[in-house]
Each structure stands twice: as C-alpha cells, then as structure tokens.
Amino acid sequence: MTPTAWGWLVLAFPLAGTIVISLGWRALGNRIGGWLGSAMILGSFVCAIGAALSLQDRAPDARHATSTLFDYAHSAGINVGLSVLVDPLSVFMALVVSGVSFLIHVYSVAYIDSDRGYARYFAYLNYFVFSMLLLVMAGNLIILIVGWAGVGAASYLLISFWYRRTTATYAGIKAFVINVIGDVALVVAAFLLWKHTNSLSFDGIFKGAHHAFHTNQGTLVAACLLLTVGAFAKSAQFPLHTWLPDAMEGPTPVSALIHAATMVTAGVYLIARFHPLYELAPTSADITAGFACFTLFYAATCALAITDLKRIIAYSTISQIGYMMLGVSTGGYDGGLFHLMTHAFFKALLFMGAGSVIGAMAGIQDIDRMGGFRRSMKFTFVTFTIGALALASFPPMSGWFSKDEILGFDVHRGGYYLALAIVAFAAALITAFYSFRMVFRVFFGDPVPEAQSLERGELAHGEHVNPMTGEPEDTDVGFPGAEHHIAEREWPMKVAMGGLAACAIAGGIVGIPGVTHWLRNFLDPVFVDSKFIHTQPTDTASWIGLVVGGGIALAGIAIAYVTYLRRPGSAGQVAARVPALHRLFSARWYFDEIFDAVFVRPTQTFGRFGRYVVESAFVQGTLVGGATGVVRAGSALARSVQSGYIRAYALLMLVGLGGLALYFLLQAT
Amino acid sequence: MIFQDIVFFIAAIGALAGALGVVLLRNPFYSVLALVAHLFFLAVLFLLLRAQFLAAAQLIVYAGAVMVLYVFVVAYIGGAEEPLGSTVPGVRALGVVFAVCVLAELCIAVIGTGLQALDTRGAHLPGSSFGGPGQIGTLLLKQFLIPFEAASYLLLIAAVGALVLARRRRGMEEVIEEDGRTPSGYARPDVERLNRYAGLDAPRG
Amino acid sequence: MTVTWYVVLSSFLFAIGGAGVLTRRNPLVVLLCLELMLNAGNLALLAFSRMWGNGDGQIFALVVMVVAACEVVVGLGIIVGIFRRRIPEDVDALSELRG
Numbered sequence: 001m002t003p004t005a006w007g008w009l010v011l012a013f014p015l016a017g018t019i020v021i022s023l024g025w026r027a028l029g030n031r032i033g034g035w036l037g038s039a040m041i042l043g044s045f046v047c048a049i050g051a052a053l054s055l056q057d058r059a060p061d062a063r064h065a066t067s068t069l070f071d072y073a074h075s076a077g078i079n080v081g082l083s084v085l086v087d088p089l090s091v092f093m094a095l096v097v098s099g100v101s102f103l104i105h106v107y108s109v110a111y112i113d114s115d116r117g118y119a120r121y122f123a124y125l126n127y128f129v130f131s132m133l134l135l136v137m138a139g140n141l142i143i144l145i146v147g148w149a150g151v152g153a154a155s156y157l158l159i160s161f162w163y164r165r166t167t168a169t170y171a172g173i174k175a176f177v178i179n180v181i182g183d184v185a186l187v188v189a190a191f192l193l194w195k196h197t198n199s200l201s202f203d204g205i206f207k208g209a210h211h212a213f214h215t216n217q218g219t220l221v222a223a224c225l226l227l228t229v230g231a232f233a234k235s236a237q238f239p240l241h242t243w244l245p246d247a248m249e250g251p252t253p254v255s256a257l258i259h260a261a262t263m264v265t266a267g268v269y270l271i272a273r274f275h276p277l278y279e280l281a282p283t284s285a286d287i288t289a290g291f292a293c294f295t296l297f298y299a300a301t302c303a304l305a306i307t308d309l310k311r312i313i314a315y316s317t318i319s320q321i322g323y324m325m326l327g328v329s330t331g332g333y334d335g336g337l338f339h340l341m342t343h344a345f346f347k348a349l350l351f352m353g354a355g356s357v358i359g360a361m362a363g364i365q366d367i368d369r370m371g372g373f374r375r376s377m378k379f380t381f382v383t384f385t386i387g388a389l390a391l392a393s394f395p396p397m398s399g400w401f402s403k404d405e406i407l408g409f410d411v412h413r414g415g416y417y418l419a420l421a422i423v424a425f426a427a428a429l430i431t432a433f434y435s436f437r438m439v440f441r442v443f444f445g446d447p448v449p450e451a452q453s454l455e456r457g458e459l460a461h462g463e464h465v466n467p468m469t470g471e472p473e474d475t476d477v478g479f480p481g482a483e484h485h486i487a488e489r490e491w492p493m494k495v496a497m498g499g500l501a502a503c504a505i506a507g508g509i510v511g512i513p514g515v516t517h518w519l520r521n522f523l524d525p526v527f528v529d530s531k532f533i534h535t536q537p538t539d540t541a542s543w544i545g546l547v548v549g550g551g552i553a554l555a556g557i558a559i560a561y562v563t564y565l566r567r568p569g570s571a572g573q574v575a576a577r578v579p580a581l582h583r584l585f586s587a588r589w590y591f592d593e594i595f596d597a598v599f600v601r602p603t604q605t606f607g608r609f610g611r612y613v614v615e616s617a618f619v620q621g622t623l624v625g626g627a628t629g630v631v632r633a634g635s636a637l638a639r640s641v642q643s644g645y646i647r648a649y650a651l652l653m654l655v656g657l658g659g660l661a662l663y664f665l666l667q668a669t
Numbered sequence: 670m671i672f673q674d675i676v677f678f679i680a681a682i683g684a685l686a687g688a689l690g691v692v693l694l695r696n697p698f699y700s701v702l703a704l705v706a707h708l709f710f711l712a713v714l715f716l717l718l719r720a721q722f723l724a725a726a727q728l729i730v731y732a733g734a735v736m737v738l739y740v741f742v743v744a745y746i747g748g749a750e751e752p753l754g755s756t757v758p759g760v761r762a763l764g765v766v767f768a769v770c771v772l773a774e775l776c777i778a779v780i781g782t783g784l785q786a787l788d789t790r791g792a793h794l795p796g797s798s799f800g801g802p803g804q805i806g807t808l809l810l811k812q813f814l815i816p817f818e819a820a821s822y823l824l825l826i827a828a829v830g831a832l833v834l835a836r837r838r839r840g841m842e843e844v845i846e847e848d849g850r851t852p853s854g855y856a857r858p859d860v861e862r863l864n865r866y867a868g869l870d871a872p873r874g
Numbered sequence: 875m876t877v878t879w880y881v882v883l884s885s886f887l888f889a890i891g892g893a894g895v896l897t898r899r900n901p902l903v904v905l906l907c908l909e910l911m912l913n914a915g916n917l918a919l920l921a922f923s924r925m926w927g928n929g930d931g932q933i934f935a936l937v938v939m940v941v942a943a944c945e946v947v948v949g950l951g952i953i954v955g956i957f958r959r960r961i962p963e964d965v966d967a968l969s970e971l972r973g
Contacts, residue, residue, distance in 0.1 A: 644969030646904070647760050650895050654767045661774040668782075677875045681883050688887050691906050692894035700903050704910070711913055718880065718924045720932050723916075723939075731939060735909075735946050742950045743902060746957045764896025772889035779881045787878045792927030800932060808929045809936075816933070820940040827944035834951030 003058075003086040004067030006051035007137055010094055011084070013043040014130035018123050025119035033122035034109035041105050041129055045098035052091045052522075063087055063525045066139045066203070073142060080200050083139035089526040092337060093136035093269055100261045100344045101129045103496040107352055108253040110490035111359075114483040121161060125257070128154035132262050136269055140201035141190045144270075148186060148234065151263045152179040158258060159250040167468050171246035178243045182233020189226035192219055193277075206276045206529075216283050224277050224284035228291075231267030235321045238295040242592050244318055248310040249468070252355030255310060260317050260351055261344035268324045268340055272333055279331070279531050286416065288329040293420045296322025298589060300430040304437070305575070305585035308365050308467070309354050312438055315588075316391060317347055319431060323406055326424060330417050331532030332409035334511070334520045339402035341519075342507045346390035346399055349500040353384035356493065357442055359484035361450050362460045365467045367438065372447030376454035380487050381443045383497045388439045390504040392432035392557060395550040398507030403428065405511060408545030412537035425552060432556025437571075440564035459484065513542035677717055683710035697746075701739045708732040719791075719800045747862060880921035887914035899965050901956070905949050912942045 017040030021033045028036075055063045068081035084090075105125065112121050131150025138144035153176075160172030194200050196219060197208030213220040229240070236244035236259075247259050258264070271278060271288065278285040299319035303312045320343050327336025358365055360377060374381050390399035407428075410421035450460035461484075464473050487493040510519040527533055537545070563571050575582040584590070641652075687707025691700045708731050715724035779787065786792070798804050809817045887910060894907030916935040923931025957963060 642972050644972030645760075646901075646965050646968065647764070647896055650892075651760060651764055651767065654764070654771060654892055654896065658767055658771045658774060661771065661778065665774060665778060674875055677879070681879075684883070685886060685890070688890040688894075688910050691903070691910055692890055692897065697900050697903050697906075700906050704906050707910070708913065711917065714880070714883075714917060715920055718920045720920045720923070720935070723920065723932055723935055726936065726939060727916075730943065731913075735943050738946060738950060739902070739906070742954060745954065746902065746963060761897050765893050768889045768893035768896065771892060772885055775885035775888070776882055779878060779885065786925050787881070788876050789925070790876055791924040794927055799927070799929070804929050805932060805936070808933050812930075813933045816937055820937050823944050824940060827947045831947045831951050834948070834955055 001050065001054060002067075003051050003054045003063075003065040003091075004084060006047050006054060007065075007067065007084045007086040007090075007094075008069075009047040010044050010051060010098070011130065011133055011137065013040045013047065014126045014133065016040060018126035018130060021119055021126060022123035025123070031118070033119040034105070034112075037122035037126045038102060038105035038109065040126060041098055041102040044129070044133065045095070045102050048091060048094040048098050051086055052088075052095065055086065055088060055091060056522075060525045061528070066201075068139070077198075078142075078194070078200065080140055080142045082143060083201065084137045084143075085139035085202060086137065087526055088523050089269075089272060089337075090137045092341075092523060093265075094133055096265075096341050096344050097129065097132050097136065097262045100348055100500070101125075101132075101257055103499050104253050104257045104261070104348060104352075106492045107256070107355075107496035108251075110485050110492040111253050111355060112251060113485060113490075117161060121158075121251070124154060124157045124161070125254075128158065128258060128263070132266070135266055141193070141205070142200055145183070145186055145190065148230075148266065149183060151258075151266060152176060152183065152234070155179070155247070155258050155263055158254040159247045161250055161254065165249065165466055165473065167466060168249040171243070171249040175243040175247050178240050179233055181240060182230040185226040185233070186230035189223045189230065192223040192226070196220075202273065209277055209280055213280060216281050220277065220281045221284045224274070224281045225287065227270060227274055227277075228284060228288045231270045231288075231325070232291070233267075234270075235264045235267030235325065236318050237267070237322060237325060238291060238298060239591070239595075241295065241299070241318050242588075242595055245311045245314045245588070248308070248314050252310065252351055252358065255314070256348040256351035256355070259314065260347035264317060264321055265324065265340050265344070268321065268328055268336060271325065272328045272337060275328070275331075275333060275527065275530055278329065285329045285331075289326055289417070289420055292322045292325035292329060293423050294322075295319070296326065297423055297427045297430075300427040300434065301585050302588045303434040304430060305582055306588075307368050307586075309357065309367050309370070309438065309442065310351070310365055312367070312434065313347070313350050313354055316350075316431070316435065317343075319427065320347065320391070323403055323424065326410065326420060327406035330410055330413060330420070331530065331535070332406050333527050333530065333532075334523055335402065335405035335409050337523060338405055338511050338519055339399075341510075342390065342398035342402040342504070345500050345503040345507050346387040346397075349383055349387035349497060349504055350391065352487070352493065352497045352500065353380050353387060356380040356485075356487040356497075357384075359486040360454055360460065362484055363464060363467060364450075367441045370442045370448060370450075371445040372443070372451045373454070374443040376447065376451050377443075377486065377488055379494060379497070383487075383501045384443070385439055386501045386504055388435040391435040392553045393428060393549055394432070394553045394557065395546070396508060398504055398509075400546065400550060400553070401508035401511050401513075404546045404549035405513070405542065407549065408513075408537050408542045411545060412541060413532075413535065425548070428549060429552050429556045432553045433560045436557050436560035437564065440560060444565055445568070454486075459486065459489070513546070514539035673717060676713065680710045680713040680717065683707075684714065698743050701736065701743050704739070705732055705736050708736065719794065721800045722802045722805045723800070877921050877925045880924075881918055884914045884918040884921065887911075887917065900963055901953055901965050901968065902950075902963065904965060905946065905953070909942060909946070912938060 017037050020028075021036060025033055055065075065086045066083055067086075068083035070082055071079070072082045073080045105122070108121065108125065112118055115121065128151060131147050131154055133147075135144055135147030135151060138147055156172045156176040156179075159175055160169045162168050190200065193205050193209075196212040197205050199205055199208055209220070232238075233240040244259055244264070248255055250258075278288070296319045299315045299322065303315040303319065306312050306315065320339070324336045324339050324343070327333070327339060356377065357370065357373060357380060360373065360380075361370060364370075386397070390397040393400040393403045407421050407424055410417040410424070447455065453460050465471060466473055485493065487497055509516060511517070524533070563574075587593070684707050687703050687705075687710060690703030691707065694700045694703060708727060712724045712727045712732070715721075715727060891907045891910030891914060894910065895904055898904055898907065916938055919931040919935040919938070923929065923935075953963070956968070961967070
C-alpha cells in the first residue's frame with residue numbers, strides 16, 4: 001500500500017474508535033470502551049509502522065507523499081484540501097504518539113476501572129489520539145490548526161473529567177484559555193504566511209518563503225514568533241506554562257498521555273516542521289531558544305521545592321520540553337526529536353508509577369506524607385526508578401543519549417548557544433537531583449501507615465478528598481471511582497509500565513553516536529534542506545558531551561542520596577537557611593500570582609464593568625428601557641384620553657365637530 | 670303670512686324655553702316635563718313647515734310614547750336633586766364654551782352661505798299633498814323601502830335588547846347588607862320619597 | 875319666516891342640547907339632552923325638505939325618530955339596570971370603561 005493509504009488508516013482507526021465508543025457504549029456494554037479503544041490505537045500503531053516501512057521502500061528524496069481526500073475550504077482565495085503528508089517526521093510522530101497512547105490505554109483500562117465515566121473516558125482519549133494524529137500528519141496549515149484545536153478541546157475535556165470537582169473545572173478552563181492564546185497566534189501566523197506565499201500547504205509555504213522573504217525580514221520574524229507563541233502555549237513553556245501544573249487535576253493516565261508524552265510535544269513538532277522558516281529568520285529561532293532555556297531552568301528550580309508528586313513531574317515535563325525546544329530551535333532537530341521520543345517513554349512511565357503510588361496512598365499526592373514504599377510496591381519502585389534514571393540522563397538510559405545529543409550540538413555551535421548549553425547543563429544537575437528527590441522521598445525511608453498496611457496486604461482506603469483542597473467528596477458519577485488501583489494488583493498496569501520501562505532503557509539504541517544513526521538516517525530526508533545538516537559534532541565531541549552529561553547526572557544523584565538518605569533532614573535545613581529562595585521556588589516564582597493580577601483580574605473587572613455598567617445600566621436600562629419607556633409613556637399618554645368619563649368623551653366629540661366645522665368654514669371663504 | 674310669523678315666534682320661544690328648561694332644571698322630573706313641552710312646540714314648528722304627518726308622529730310617538738317611557742323611569746329611579754359641580758373641574762365651563770363655539774360656527778355657516786334658496790320660504794309646492802301621509806307612505810314604500818325595512822328591523826333589535834336588559838339574571842341579584850347599605854356604600858333608594866311623589870304614603874283607611 | 879330662521883333655531887336647540895350633555899351629571903338628563911339634539915336635527919331636516927319641496931328630508935326625519943326611540947329604549951334599560959345595582963346615577967362615577 002502507498003504511504004498515504006497507511007496514513008489515512010492511521011487516522012481512521014482512532015476516529016472509528018471514538019465514534020463507536022461514544023455512540024454505542026450503551027448497546028455494547030460498558031467495558032467495551034477500554035479494550036476497543038486500546039485495540040484501535042494498536043491498529044493505528046501498526047498502520048504507522050506500515051507507513052514507515054513503505055516510506056523506507058522509496059528513495060530518500062522521494063519520501064514525501066501527500067494525499068488529499070476532498071476540498072476542505074475553497075473560497076476567498078484560499079484553496080485547502082483535507083490532506084495528509086506522510087514523510088519521516090510525521091511518521092515518526094505518529095509512531096511515538098500511537099505507541100505510547102496504546103500503552104497508556106492499556107494502563108487506563110485498569111486505572112479507570114471503577115469509575116462511572118469509563119466509556120466517556122475512552123471516547124475522549126480516542127478522540128484525543130485522533131486529533132493528535134491529525135495534527136502531526138496534516139499536509140497543510142489549516143488541517144494542522146484543526147488538529148491543534150482538537151487536542152486543545154480533548155485536553156479540556158479530560159482535565160475536567162471529574163467535572164464535579166471545581167478545582168478540576170477551573171484547571172480545564174485555565175488550560176483552554178491559555179491554549180486559545182496560542183491558537184490565535186497560530187491563526188495569525190497562518191494568515192501572515194498565506195498572505196506572502198499565497199499557499200497554506202507546507203510544500204507551498206516552504207517553497208514560497210524563499211521567494212517571498214529575505215533573511216530576517218520583519219514579517220517572517222513576526223510570523224515565526226507567532227508560531228512560537230502557539231507552540232509555547234501548547235507545550236507549556238514560559239510564559240504560557242501556568243496551565244500545565246493545574247492540569248494535573250485530570251486522571252493520572254491523562255497526565256501521562258497528554259501532558260507528558262504527546263500533546264505538549266505538539267509545539268516541538270510545529271517548530272521542527274517549520275524549520276525552513278525558522279532558519280530563514282534566525283532572530284526568531286534565537287528568541288525561541290532563549291525562552292526555552294529560561295523555561296528549562298525555571299521549571300527545574302520549581303521542581304526542587306514543590307511537594308505534590310504529580311506537580312513535580314509536571315514541572316519536570318515543562319523543563320524537558322524546554323530541552324526539546326532548545327534542540328529544535330537551535331538546529332539540533334535530530335536531538336530534539338530523539339529527546340521527544342525518549343521523554344515520552346520515561347515521562348509516561350513516571351506518571352504511571354505516580355498513579356500507582358497515589359492509588360496506594362488512597363488519593364493523597366503529597367510526598368511529605370509518602371515514604372517507604374520500597375518493600376510493598378516492588379514493581380512500581382523498579383519502574384519508577386528506571387524512569388527517574390532516564391530523566392536524570394543516567395547512562396546508559398535513553399534519556400542520557402537524547403538529552404546530551406541536544407547539548408552536544410549546542411556546544412558545537414558555540415557562542416550564544418554555548419551559553420544556553422551551559423545553563424542547560426546546570427539545569428541537568430538540578431534535574432538529576434529532583435528526580436531522585438522523588439524516588440528517595442517516596443520509596444525510601446520509614447514506611448508510612450499506608451505502606452505498612454500494604455505490606456500486610458491491605459490496600460489503604462482513605463476518605464475521598466480533593467487532593468488540592470482537602471475537602472471531602474462523594475464518589476458519585478464524575479468522581480474518581482470508589483476503588484484505587486495499584487500496579488501490583490492490576491496486570492494491565494504492569495504490562496504498560498513494563499513496556500515503557502523497556503523502551504526507556506533500550507530507547508537510546510536508535511541514536512548512539514558513532515555506532516547507530518538509525519534515527520538520524522530516518523529523519524534526514526525531512527531536514528535535508530537545513531543549514532545545520534552538515535554541522536553535526538564529531539563522534540568524539542559527542543562522546544565527550546555524553547561523559548560530561550553522565551557525570552553531572554551521577555553528581556546530582558549523589559547529592560540527592562546524601563541529602564535524603566545519608567543525612568535525612570538536611571533538605572529541611574537547607575530550606576531553612578534560604579527561606580526566601582525556598583518560598584520563591586515553591587511558589588513557582590510567583591508567576592501564577594503575577595498573571596492573575598495582570599491579566600485575570602483586570603479582565604474580570606472589565607467583564608464586571610461590561611455586565612453591570614454597559615449591559616445592565618446602559619443597554620438594558622437606557623437603550624432598551626429607554627425605548628420601551630418612551631413607548632410606554634406615549635401609550636400611557638394615549639391611554640389617558642380614555643378616562644371613562646362620558647362627559648369628557650362628549651366634550652371631545654363636540655370639540656372635534658367644532659373643529660371640522662371651522663375647517664370647512666375657513667375653506668369656504 | 671303674519672300669522673305664520675307670529676306662530677313661528679311663539680313656537681320658537683316655547684321650544685327654546687323648553688330646551689333651556691331641560692338643561693337648567695335640577696330635578697330630572699321637571700326636565701322630563703320641560704322636554705314634553707319642547708316637543709309640543711316643536712310639533713307646531715313642524716306644522717309650519719308643512720310636515721303634517723311628522724308633526725302628528727312627533728306628538729303621538731315621541732311625546733306620547735317615548736316621553737311616557739321617560740316618565741316611568743324617572744318615577745322608578747327617583748328625582749334626586751342633582752349635586753352641583755363636577756368631579757372633573759372645567760368640563761362644565763369648557764362644555765358651555767364649545768357649545769357656544771359650535772353654535773357660532775353653525776350660524777355663520779347658515780347665514781353666511783351663498784345658498785339663495787335659504788332666503789326663501791321654501792319651494793313652490795304644487796299640491797297640498799306635501800307632507801301628508803299619502804306622500805310619506807308613497808315615499809316609504811317606493812323610494813325608501815330599504816330604509817323602511819331597516820328601521821323596522823332596528824326596532825325589533827331594540828325590543829329584544831330591552832328584554833335582555835330587563836331580565837333578572839341568576840347570581841346577579843342585588844346585594845343588600847344588613848344595615849341597609851349596598852356594597853358600594855350608598856343607601857337604598859328613597860322609597861319613602863317615591864311613595865310621597867306617587868301619593869302612596871298616605872295611610873290607608 | 876325664511877328657511878334660515880328655522881335652521882338657525884335648530885342650531886340653537888342643538889347647542890343647548892350639547893351644552894346639556896356636557897353639563898349634567900344625571901345620565902337620565904343626559905339622555906334627555908341627547909333627545910334635544912336629535913330633535914334639533916329633525917327640525918333642520920324638515921326645514922331643508924321644505925326648502926327643496928322634496929319629501930326625502932321628511933323620511934329622513936321619520937327614520938331619525940325611529941332611531942331615537944330605539945336608543946331611548948336601550949339607554950333607559952341601562953339606566954334602570956344601573957339603578958338596580960345600587961350604583962349612583964352619576965355620570966362622573968360611571969367611569970369603569972377606561973383604558
């Protein structure tokens with residue numbers, strides 16, 4: 001089959017899944033959602049493999065296939081079709097997305113098992129995967145934006161999945177609003193590009209860009225910066241990052257899938273796809289890289305002080321995506337995309353492990369209350385530690401190869417990029433530290449009561465409370481199910497976590513410098529027009545970078561070991577010595593408060609003003625009320641003539657008669 | 670000619686007096702009587718205008734039947750002295766003013782018109798059947814047949830209407846409170862006064 | 875007398891009747907004044923009939939009389955009904971038909 005036929009099949013499977021589950025779950029039974037959804041994603045994954053293989057059958061410069069189903073929009077000078085583009089980049093993304101999604105679906109089958117929204121969950125999840133695949137396989141900017149909006153909607157639906165929780169709905173709204181900022185930027189960028197290149201398909205834009213723009217032309221820089229804004233909103237980079245930690249209100253598999261492995265990587269994909277434009281406007285690429293670097297450092301510092309387990313992992317996601325953004329905006333496309341893949345593996349694994357631990361803790365997410373699960377949750381402990389090692393880029397995990405490939409490339413480019421790389425190395429130290437902060441705090445130490453009861457064989461049952469606010473909730477529909485699930489007891493969770501752990505360990509094999517260049521060779525046809533294709537660091541330089549990175553990772557893990565295991569309590573002492581810094585980090589550098597004061601409150605005030613002054617007082621009161629008041633007064637005036645007094649009526653008649661007679665008299669003269 | 674003029678003036682003055690009496694007399698009973706007098710003088714004026722049939726009809730129908738109806742009603746209702754003044758101030762004065770205005774306009778219209786026939790005593794009438802029952806009958810049955818039938822129809826409707834208004838309807842009996850006052854707070858009709866008028870208050874026997 | 879006199883007399887009677895309608899408070903007397911106005915009209919009609927030498931005006935006046943009779947019947951029926959309901963016979967008080 002042709003690559004594009006595989007491509008359409010990749011899209012068709014999750015679409016069919018969501019339609020069947022959402023429309024037919026009553027008829028087919030409640031449990032159909034989980035297995036059917038997983039099967040559909042597996043089908044999608046298989047078709048993505050088929051697409052990759054059929055692409056590899058072609059010559060390297062012919063690995064670029066587009067196919068249009070029908071006219072999507074054809075008016076006002078725009079001629080856009082529903083088209084897919086099957087080239088190595090999109091197939092790579094499709095493989096990552098569908099592969100990780102499949103494992104997370106399997107995990108969810110057990111995790112969401114006792115929830116009454118089971119079918120709804122899988123319908124939403126399949127819809128998400130469909131939108132994400134549409135996004136990565138789109139052949140033109142319009143379909144990409146359609147997919148972009150679809151994943152935003154799916155994210156909102158899934159964050160507020162337990163919709164009776166107000167914190168969840170607020171988080172969903174926050175995510176959606178910030179995403180819309182990115183959507184608007186993306187649409188404006190699309191308009192700018194269309195205006196100058198008169199095309200919306202990727203081929204047309206990239207071909208036309210070289211004619212329409214010269215290097216660093218203002219419009220192109222603006223368009224690229226707008227693309228960056230869109231990417232940052234979706235990928236939760238500074239300053240549009242505040243929604244991602246709050247998005248942890250959703251179920252843990254949702255956090256794993258959407259907010260770690262796939263949706264937040266859409267921004268990285270966008271920049272990688274538009275690399276010709278970014279290379280034509282290096283200013284925008286440099287600005288993007290600078291922001292990404294700040295983000296990765298900032299998020300790492302926040303992860304040092306936060307105590308909610310899922311939010312630590314969320315900030316870790318923000319930081320790691322910063323690495324990916326750094327990679328694709330500085331020209332290290334292979335490194336950035338490699339890190340995207342490995343990050344998907346180990347971050348999803350970390351979230352799954354966190355979900356298991358939280359299940360053992362009966363819903364509590366605070367690591368201050370966790371400890372000593374090493375003996376009672378062996379499987380979770382092992383897989384979580386594997387994920388943490390990959391995150392810390394401990395050799396020979398996959399994260400080691402991918403992160404240091406990015407940093408090695410930036411070191412090689414030198415100058416401004418060397419400075420960015422040094423900051424990134426410093427953040428890597430912090431990353432190693434906090435990832436093992438999690439491990440040591442949760443799994444080592446004295447077992448907490450929940451761990452002790454688990455050692456005895458009883459899963460702890462606490463009162464169902466909102467993890468953020470602590471208020472008790474009931475377990476009616478929409479709320480988490482009455483049961484908590486842990487990996488040790490549910491085989492689907494074990495299968496998924498085991499699969500991801502294996503990938504996290506072995507994933508580096510596709511990019512060992514000097515030994516295997518499978519990923520680079522696969523992605524080369526896409527980036528063949530890049531300026532940086534030939535400025536790769538030598539193998540020796542790569543290995544030096546890898547050694548440095550490994551050393552930093554070891555150092556970070558060692559510091560964490562000393563802080564948390566050798567001298568317990570020293571973390572608290574350090575925090576007590578620099579209270580302001582600790583407060584700054586645990587309050588996420590106060591950005592939430594700043595945005596609230598600068599954007600949210602004025603908008604709310606304006607909204608209140610609009611409602612009470614403009615709408616109620618002015619439009620309703622003055623304009624509408626005034627108009628009706630005038631009419632009412634007029635009709636009251638007219639009504640007052642009908643006083644009911646016969647004499648008044650008779651008088652009016654007589655006056656009328658007199659008036660008529662007068663008129664005729666005057667006429668006759 | 671002179672005789673006719675004198676009769677005209679007498680009749681005119683009488684009619685005017687009767688009309689003023691209707692308007693100015695306080696007691697409605699007296700007003701009814703004034704109207705009867707007015708109608709009588711009006712009949713005389715009709716005769717002067719060679720409308721014999723109508724004069725007779727006026728006397729028999731109007732003064733004889735319609736006015737009797739009025740008298741009955743006044744006797745039933747009672748001739749209470751009408752309160753002076755008006756609840757809506759100014760209507761009285763305005764009414765008089767506008768009536769005077771209308772009068773002025775009509776007089777100007779009539780006197781100032783250039784219609785020359787108005788200055789005569791009327792057209793030359795060939796025979797003396799003008800205004801007599803024969804001519805009226807001929808006109809009614811020939812030229813004005815449809816208005817004639819319509820008028821009779823109208824009388825039928827009026828008779829039915831009178832029946833409808835006069836019947837006692839269930840649930841709409843008069844409500845009399847214990848202390849003799851009606852729900853609207855007014856006293857019952859002055860039955861003693863009515864009897865005095867009708868001469869029925871004298872002790873019998 | 876010439877026809878003019880009759881018509882002027884009819885105008886006077888009409889004006890007197892109109893003033894009476896507007897001035898009196900007893901509905902019965904209002905109806906009486908209404909009769910005055912109708913008869914004034916009759917007088918004018920007959921004067922003009924005499925002027926033209928035509929019987930049409932007299933037929934008109936006859937029909938007016940019929941109409942007046944009908945109107946009296948219904949009007950007095952209403953007045954008697956008002957009286958029976960113990961509502962004061964006062965035109966200024968009979969003002970419920972208002973907007």
